[in-house]
Amino acid sequence: MTSGxxxxxxxxxxxxxxxxxxTVLRIVxxxxxxxxxxxxxxxxxxxxxxxxxxxxxxLVRHIASGREAYIQSGSNxxxxxxxxxxxxxxxxxxx
Numbered sequence: 001m002t003s004g005x006x007x008x009x010x011x012x013x014x015x016x017x018x019x020x021x022x023t024v025l026r027i028v029x030x031x032x033x034x035x036x037x038x039x040x041x042x043x044x045x046x047x048x049x050x051x052x053x054x055x056x057x058x059l060v061r062h063i064a065s066g067r068e069a070y071i072q073s074g075s076n077x078x079x080x081x082x083x084x085x086x087x088x089x090x091x092x093x094x095x
Contacts, residue, residue, distance in 0.1 A: 009029070010028065044063060
């Protein structure tokens with residue numbers, strides 16, 4: 001990060017509502033403790049392992065605008081998404 005950049009950290013709490021088949025997401029800025037309210041939106045998160053297994057890539061797409069951001073990381077990114085974000089009861093979590 002350069003000296004001219006601004007950064008902040010946020011905490012995300014995810015709580016599944018199984019009765020309504022939804023997930024409640026709460027976002028709070030770490031430095032202020034105040035809630036962050038995002039606009040109503042939908043995102044696609046796609047994670048894949050390159051054929052040679054050397055890199056894990058991630059795509060985040062904002063559905064309404066089509067804007068995309070790519071993230072590249074080591075194998076820890078795929079493991080993190082699989083273990084921390086996907087529910088263990090989800091049959092697709094193992095794929």
